[in-house]
Amino acid sequence: KQEVTQIPAALSVPEGENLVLNCSFTDSAIYNLQWFRQDPGKGLTSLLLIQSSQREQTSGRLNASLDKSSGRSTLYIAASQPGDSATYLCAVGSRLTFGEGTQLTVNP
Amino acid sequence: DTAVSQTPKYLVTQMGNDKSIKCEQNLGHDTMYWYKQDSKKFLKIMFSYNNKELIINETVPNRFSPKSPDKAHLNLHINSLELGDSAVYFCASSPFSGAGGTGELFFGEGSRLTVL
Numbered sequence: 139k140q141e142v143t144q145i146p147a148a149l150s151v152p153e154g155e156n157l158v159l160n161c162s163f164t165d166s167a168i169y170n171l172q173w174f175r176q177d178p179g180k181g182l183t184s185l186l187l188i189q190s191s192q193r194e195q196t197s198g199r200l201n202a203s204l205d206k207s208s209g210r211s212t213l214y215i216a217a218s219q220p221g222d223s224a225t226y227l228c229a230v231g232s233r234l235t236f237g238e239g240t241q242l243t244v245n246p
Numbered sequence: 247d248t249a250v251s252q253t254p255k256y257l258v259t260q261m262g263n264d265k266s267i268k269c270e271q272n273l274g275h276d277t278m279y280w281y282k283q284d285s286k287k288f289l290k291i292m293f294s295y296n297n298k299e300l301i302i303n304e305t306v307p308n309r310f311s312p313k314s315p316d317k318a319h320l321n322l323h324i325n326s327l328e329l330g331d332s333a334v335y336f337c338a339s340s341p342f343s344g345a346g347g348t349g350e351l352f353f354g355e356g357s358r359l360t361v362l
Contacts, residue, residue, distance in 0.1 A: 179356075181250075181355045227289065229289075236288070
C-alpha cells in the first residue's frame with residue numbers, strides 16, 4: 139500500500155527566502171507525481187505534474203524534482219512571497235495517495 | 247466559468263438524514279473523483295469514475311453511493327448520515343485514468359458537510 143510522507147509539517151520563512159518542501163513515497167512504481175497548493179477554505183490547485191520518466195518540472199518560481207528510485211520528490215520555491223502562504227500537498231500513484239501536506243507561512 | 251463546480255458548498259444536517267452533493271465539470275475530462283478531507287486535513291480518495299464506469303472504490307461504507315449520469319457529472323449520495331461523516335468532500339476531474347495513472351487533477355471548491 140502506497141504511503142506518502144511530507145516533511146516538514148509546517149514551515150515559516152521570511153519573505154524572499156528560497157525553500158524546499160519534501161515528499162517521500164514507499165512504492166516507487168508510480169506513473170506520475172503531482173504537487174498542489176490548498177488555500178484555507180478552498181479546493182486544491184495543481185502546481186506541477188511530473189511524469190515518471192521526467193526528473194523535474196518548472197513553472198515560474200517553482201521547480202519540482204522526482205527521484206523514483208529513492209521514492210522522493212522535492213518542491214523548490216524561489217524568492218518566496220507572502221502570497222505563497224498555503225498548504226502544499228503531493229499526490230502519487232494511480233489511486234492518488236496524498237501526503238498530509240506542509241503548511242507554509244511566508245512572513246512579510 | 248468554473249471548471250469543477252460542486253453544490254452545495256455548505257451542508258448542515260441531522261444524524262440519520264440522507265443527503266446528496268452534486269458535481270459537474272466542463273473541462274471535457276473522462277475521469278471524475280470524490281475525495282474526503284477530514285478534520286486533520288488529510289485527503290483520501292473515495293471513488294473514481296471513468297466515462298461513467300466505477301474504477302476506484304476505496305473502503306467506504308456502502309451508505310455512500312456515487313452516481314455518474316454522464317461523464318461530466320458525478321454525484322455523491324449519503325444515506326443515514328453519522329457524526330463521523332462530517333468533513334469536506336472534494337470533487338475532482340482529470341483528462342484520463344486507468345492503471346497507468348491520472349492526468350492533471352482539477353478540484354472543486356469543496357462541500358463542507360456538518361452532521362449534528
